Amino acid sequence: MKDISIYIHIPFCDHKCIYCDFYSLITLENQELFLDALQREISYYASDYSPGRNVKTIFFGGGTPSLMSVSYINQILENIKSHFSVNPNVEITLETNPGTVDNSKLQGFKDIGINRLSIGIQSFHQDDLEFLTRIHNRKTAIDTVNNAAAIGFNDISIDLIFNLPKQTKKKWTENLYEALSLPITHISTYSLILERGTILNKLVLDGKIKIGDNDFDADLYDSTIKILTKNRFVQYEVSNFCKPGFESKHNLNYWKHGDYLSFGTASHSFVNSKRWWNYSSLKHYIKEVFENGNATRGFEILSDKQKLEEYVMLAFRSNGIDLNEMFSIFGNSWYKNNFEKLSGLIKNGFLSRSNGILKLTSKGYSVCDEIVLQLI
Numbered sequence: 001m002k003d004i005s006i007y008i009h010i011p012f013c014d015h016k017c018i019y020c021d022f023y024s025l026i027t028l029e030n031q032e033l034f035l036d037a038l039q040r041e042i043s044y045y046a047s048d049y050s051p052g053r054n055v056k057t058i059f060f061g062g063g064t065p066s067l068m069s070v071s072y073i074n075q076i077l078e079n080i081k082s083h084f085s086v087n088p089n090v091e092i093t094l095e096t097n098p099g100t101v102d103n104s105k106l107q108g109f110k111d112i113g114i115n116r117l118s119i120g121i122q123s124f125h126q127d128d129l130e131f132l133t134r135i136h137n138r139k140t141a142i143d144t145v146n147n148a149a150a151i152g153f154n155d156i157s158i159d160l161i162f163n164l165p166k167q168t169k170k171k172w173t174e175n176l177y178e179a180l181s182l183p184i185t186h187i188s189t190y191s192l193i194l195e196r197g198t199i200l201n202k203l204v205l206d207g208k209i210k211i212g213d214n215d216f217d218a219d220l221y222d223s224t225i226k227i228l229t230k231n232r233f234v235q236y237e238v239s240n241f242c243k244p245g246f247e248s249k250h251n252l253n254y255w256k257h258g259d260y261l262s263f264g265t266a267s268h269s270f271v272n273s274k275r276w277w278n279y280s281s282l283k284h285y286i287k288e289v290f291e292n293g294n295a296t297r298g299f300e301i302l303s304d305k306q307k308l309e310e311y312v313m314l315a316f317r318s319n320g321i322d323l324n325e326m327f328s329i330f331g332n333s334w335y336k337n338n339f340e341k342l343s344g345l346i347k348n349g350f351l352s353r354s355n356g357i358l359k360l361t362s363k364g365y366s367v368c369d370e371i372v373l374q375l376i
């Protein structure tokens with residue numbers, strides 16, 4: 001049996017955050033129609049992709065999946081289980097926003113089999129949260145993590161954003177230490193990205209708000225690596241840290257170029273070197289699924305060159321290139337052609353080689369994109 005991952009994109013949010021460019025809707029008006037379309041889409045793809053495959057991870061992302069009722073999420077899970085063979089140890093993650101769950105809802109999610117929460121905290125500072133127009137406050141963020149742990153969730157990830165306007169290094173490191181004091185197993189840290197079309201981007205372009213320059217950003221990233229790795233967290237991807245053994249299996253599958261099916265608006269799937277993506281707009285998505293069973297907007301089949309380049313990029317962003325594995329899939333010409341560059345990166349402390357694995361060092365992670373560009 002081959003492993004496969006499943007991603008479900010829920011496009012609903014409580015409101016639109018100032019920095020967000022994801023497709024999301026702030027009304028639940030069409031939630032039942034969306035659920036119907038989603039169930040049809042799952043059964044459409046199951047006929048082709050279920051035989052011979054075992055679902056290893058399921059991830060509910062968005063949007064704000066935790067805004068939906070427990071029964072809503074459960075209906076999707078039951079549908080997946082009725083169409084696919086699901087591994088008994090499946091990792092099931094729910095993106096959860098503080099402010100959308102109380103204890104009974106958390107308990108409900110646990111009871112239907114959600115065993116990992118990814119909590120969108122972003123900052124523990126009240127002024128940052130207000131600036132980002134998040135619906136939660138510092139207390140709700142901390143309570144959500146503690147309550148989830150008390151209920152029995154033992155795999156809890158949180159997201160934090162650095163280089164926010166007016167965020168000093170002190171404020172950022174306070175966020176990290178606050179995170180470390182909580183019962184969590186995983187932290188994802190992202191530098192604030194200015195996305196076109198967002199209110200935040202306009203405020204910056206109009207000169208009403210300033211964010212730190214690249215050097216400041218790099219300094220915050222550097223201190224993140226130092227603080228987290230000194231406190232029992234392992235960096236296993238450019239933006240991701242975990243306690244040993246608590247890597248996100250779902251994300252590891254992406255980074256290892258594994259197969260995944262994604263359902264819902266704007267979702268991307270990748271199976272057997274073919275990538276396809278859905279319409280973003282809910283209206284369009286529902287119409288297409290009701291008419292055709294799927295809502296595919298476009299697709300590509302990766303060439304051998306594209307596959308190699310993606311393999312190199314994803315491996316460098318995460319756990320490194322296993323040379324034996326790489327040679328067995330792609331042969332050794334990439335390695336031979338880049339031997340001198342790789343040796344230089346090792347000599348200058350950006351890359352390490354141990355037991356046949358080429359892996360970026362902490363210094364290398366901070367310039368990962370530049371290194372990958374040199375090598376592909």
Ligand code: SF4
Nearest residue numbers: 013016017020062063
């Ligand atoms: S809750 Fe998340 S997905 Fe929704 S608008 Fe805010 S940042 Fe975007």
